[in-house]
Amino acid sequence: xxxxxxxxxxxxxxxxxxxxxxxxxxxxxxxxxxxxxxxxxxxxxxxxxxxxxxxxxxxxxxxxxxxxxxxxxxxxxxxxxxxxxxxxxxxxxxxxxxxxxxxxxxxxxxxxxxxxxxxxxxxxxxxxxxxxxxxxxxxxxxxxxxxxxxxxxxxxxxxxxxxxxxxxxxxxxxxxxxxxxxxxxxxxxxxxxxxxxxxxxxxxxxxxxxxxxxxxxxxxxxxxxxxxxxxxxxxxxxxxxxxxxxxxxxxxxxxxxxxxxxxxxxxxxxxxxxxxxxxxxxxxxxxxxxxxxxxxxxxxxxxxxxxxxxxxxxxxxxxxxxxxxxxxxxxxxxxxxxxxxxxxxxxxxxxxxxxxxxxxxxxxxxxxxxxxxxxxxxxxxxxxxxxxxxx
Numbered sequence: 547x548x549x550x551x552x553x554x555x556x557x558x559x560x561x562x563x564x565x566x567x568x569x570x571x572x573x574x575x576x577x578x579x580x581x582x583x584x585x586x587x588x589x590x591x592x593x594x595x596x597x598x599x600x601x602x603x604x605x606x607x608x609x610x611x612x613x614x615x616x617x618x619x620x621x622x623x624x625x626x627x628x629x630x631x632x633x634x635x636x637x638x639x640x641x642x643x644x645x646x647x648x649x650x651x652x653x654x655x656x657x658x659x660x661x662x663x664x665x666x667x668x669x670x671x672x673x674x675x676x677x678x679x680x681x682x683x684x685x686x687x688x689x690x691x692x693x694x695x696x697x698x699x700x701x702x703x704x705x706x707x708x709x710x711x712x713x714x715x716x717x718x719x720x721x722x723x724x725x726x727x728x729x730x731x732x733x734x735x736x737x738x739x740x741x742x743x744x745x746x747x748x749x750x751x752x753x754x755x756x757x758x759x760x761x762x763x764x765x766x767x768x769x770x771x772x773x774x775x776x777x778x779x780x781x782x783x784x785x786x787x788x789x790x791x792x793x794x795x796x797x798x799x800x801x802x803x804x805x806x807x808x809x810x811x812x813x814x815x816x817x818x819x820x821x822x823x824x825x826x827x828x829x830x831x832x833x834x835x836x837x838x839x840x841x842x843x844x845x846x847x848x849x850x851x852x853x854x855x856x857x858x859x860x861x862x863x864x865x866x867x868x869x870x871x872x873x874x875x876x877x878x879x880x881x882x883x884x885x886x887x888x889x890x891x892x893x894x895x896x897x898x899x900x901x902x903x904x905x906x907x908x909x910x911x912x913x914x915x916x917x918x919x920x921x922x923x924x925x926x927x928x929x930x931x932x933x934x935x936x937x
Contacts, residue, residue: 552679554723555665559683561720562624562657565713567687568694569631569706571787575770575780576703581638589892591643592767595651596885600877606656607663607873616660616869621721623656628714634707657714659876663869666860668725675802677853684794684849686713691791695784703780741864742871748862750921752878755855757914758818760883761825761907762848764891772900776834786841793845794852801853810858811925815918817851822915825908829901 574592577583583591606623610616630650637643662680669676690713694706742748770783778786804813824843832840856872863871887907894902 551668551723551725552674554720555668555679555725556682558717558720558724559661559665559680560686560689561713562661562717563683563686564690565628565710565717567690567787567791568709568713570766571691571770571783572694572698572703572706572780574767575774575783576706577643578771578774580703581643583640583643585892585895587640587892588767589889589895591640591647593885593889593892594644594648595654596763596881596883596888598648598651599655600881600885602652603655603659603877603881604870604873607659607870610660610663610869611867616664617721617724617726619656620660620664620724621718623653623660624714624718624721626653627657628711628718631707631710631714635704655877655881658880659873660869662856662876663872664724666856666872667868670860675799675853676857677798677801677849680853681795681798681849684791684798688788688791688794691787692784695781695787698784699780739867739870742867742874745862747921747924748859748871750917750924751855751858751862752875754818754914754917754921755875755878756883756886757910757917758814758821758851758883759855759879760887761911762821762851763880763884764887764903764907765825767888768891768895768900768903771895772828772904773834773837775900776831776837778834778837782834782838786838789838790841790844790848793842794849795845797845797849798853801850804850805854805857810854810861811918811922813850813854814858815915815922817847817849817854818911818915818918821847821851822908822911825904825911828904829908831901 574588577588577591610619627650630653633646637646665679666676690709694709697705773783773786820843824840827840859871859875860868891903894906
């Protein structure tokens with residue numbers, strides 16, 4: 547039974563991230579090459595989603611906490627996200643594109659945090675590694691990014707929206723086979739939020755996530771433009787995302803043992819440091835072949851950061867508000883951090899060039915690394931105090 551449930555979760559993540567991987571690495575390229583939008587227009591459209599995510603993602607967690615029906619909420623949002631994404635096929639006007647991006651984000655913002663909350667709760671219950679399930683999302687993202695890049699060369703970039711709808715509707719059919727959340731969600735919402743805000747480590751870690759994972763999300767938008775500026779093709783963009791996302795899978799597999807041996811925070815710190823070095827490397831505008839090779843670093847950084855950071859959030863949060871905690875964590879990285887990095891990345895792209903965007907990302911991530919170091923010192927101090935009190 548455990549193996550069957552784990553297999554269903556893995557297949558679910560594969561299809562959901564097939565949809566994401568087929569669209570978002572190439573969406574900025576679609577706006578640039580087919581609709582001929584400016585850097586500021588691209589940055590604004592791509593950042594409206596994170597703004598909506600910032601506002602609504604915690605609310606989706608609260609809805610799940612209140613209704614205790616996360617699978618129903620998840621199914622509805624998957625279906626609606628897929629259908630709304632098809633509206634891109636009908637729009638060419640900048641304002642309509644802006645509206646579609648925001649409308650899409652209303653429902654998309656629920657998908658990942660609810661999925662992760664259900665999956666992490668299940669893996670903790672059966673004492674399994676969340677990373678061994680989540681890695682199938684990375685494989686789905688890599689598979690779709692590569693093949694959508696090749697197919698787009700033949701048919702045009704509009705095919706990516708069909709991929710999104712098909713993959714998410716398939717994911718919606720798989721939700722019913724996911725494990726139940728086991729009554730984990732709470733009803734006293736205001737009290738739960740107050741409890742989370744009273745945990746200094748949680749608040750600081752949320753801020754660190756903003757600084758570290760925001761640039762990761764921004765890279766997903768501007769990486770295709772970087773490769774294009776350095777002389778790469780659409781197929782090359784897909785191949786780069788294949789390597790980047792594909793190498794996440796083995797590191798997600800290794801993450802569980804490394805966390806048990808080294809701890810949550812050290813693993814996230816090392817992952818963030820690799821991301822920091824990668825952004826500074828892109829600032830130097832290296833040869834495009836070196837950029838392709840460097841995408842292997844994403845396997846280490848993102849492949850370790852996602853499961854380690856999520857597990858740490860669950861570890862330091864009260865059991866009765868885990869969905870809300872995960873939503874706040876996700877909103878910091880894929881919401882506020884995403885918006886901040888995409889929007890200001892677009893401004894920097896228009897004012898300077900793509901190198902300035904990655905310099906900005908490198909500085910942000912370095913600040914996040916420093917903040918993780920502060921949290922590690924806090925944990926060490928708490929451990930020393932705890933041992934002293936035990937004596």
